[in-house]
Amino acid sequence: xxxxxxxxxxxxxxxxxxxxxxxxxxxxxxxxxxxxxxxxxxxxxxxxxxxxxxxxxxxxxxxxxxxxxxxxxxxxxxxxxxxxxxxxxxxxxxxxxxxxxxxxxxxxxxxxxxxx
Amino acid sequence: xxxxxxxxxxxxxxxxxxxxxxxxxxxxxxxxxxxxxxxxxxxxxxxxxxxxxxxxxxxxxxxxxxxxxxxxxxxxxxxxxxxxxxxxxxxxxxxxxxxxxxxxxxxxxxxxxxx
Numbered sequence: 001x002x003x004x005x006x007x008x009x010x011x012x013x014x015x016x017x018x019x020x021x022x023x024x025x026x027x028x029x030x031x032x033x034x035x036x037x038x039x040x041x042x043x044x045x046x047x048x049x050x051x052x053x054x055x056x057x058x059x060x061x062x063x064x065x066x067x068x069x070x071x072x073x074x075x076x077x078x079x080x081x082x083x084x085x086x087x088x089x090x091x092x093x094x095x096x097x098x099x100x101x102x103x104x105x106x107x108x109x110x111x112x113x114x115x116x
Numbered sequence: 117x118x119x120x121x122x123x124x125x126x127x128x129x130x131x132x133x134x135x136x137x138x139x140x141x142x143x144x145x146x147x148x149x150x151x152x153x154x155x156x157x158x159x160x161x162x163x164x165x166x167x168x169x170x171x172x173x174x175x176x177x178x179x180x181x182x183x184x185x186x187x188x189x190x191x192x193x194x195x196x197x198x199x200x201x202x203x204x205x206x207x208x209x210x211x212x213x214x215x216x217x218x219x220x221x222x223x224x225x226x227x228x229x230x231x
Contacts, residue, residue, distance in 0.1 A: 033219075035219070037222075042224075043204060043224075043225055043227075044118075044222070044224050044225070045206060045208075045222035045225075046118075046222075047219060047221065047222075050219055091159065095217075095220075097216050097217065100171060100172065101164065101171065101172035102147070102149075102164065102172075102210070102217040102220075103149065103161035103164060103172060103174055104149075104151070104159075104161065104208075104220060105161070106158060106159040108158055109158070
């Protein structure tokens with residue numbers, strides 16, 4: 001079974017600064033996706049970014065980028081030029097492919113607060 | 117807006133009762149997933165349907181059941197409710213791209229409170 005670990009329960013950073021959220025995972029699979037989802041106070045789950053395991057290039061979406069280290073099973077999220085709207089819970093998630101069960105396995109989340 | 121809709125937004129009921137949560141996936145998505153988010157258990161996968169057929173089961177209690185209808189909307193039925201069933205229930209949907217399941221997009225959730 002896969003496990004996802006987020007070791008930072010809470011973080012805070014000044015507006016406009018850069019922050020990195022950590023995630024590690026454990027799997028014996030070779031074909032999978034990794035995700036970061038954001039859950040603001042509205043409780044909506046919003047996709048931030050996706051990384052395919054077969055891709056060596058790190059995914060980027062505007063101010064959000066990941067550092068994917070497959071051998072180390074590490075998947076961190078970097079938020080640049082942080083904004084007040086980035087305040088949210090951030091969940092790292094794993095999805096195995098080709099399994100007949102494409103469930104998401106989530107970490108416990110990191111609560112990020114952007115300070116004005 | 118993800119394109120996934122869930123009704124109702126809030127539900128308050130008593131122990132022992134039965135409720136039905138409804139989900140409409142994004143247009144074109146054949147897969148529907150149900151997740152439960154509670155304070156003590158975090159985000160847990162319950163069940164997945166693909167084009168009307170059950171595809172995978174997770175930590176779903178026997179008191180809970182689900183189905184996906186021909187129009188692809190899905191319902192999650194929770195019966196004999198207990199206080200511990202109070203949680204936020206999410207539905208997500210995904211499509212298939214190049215033979216692989218794609219990203220799951222989440223609905224706004226249904227907040228269930230059992231009194």
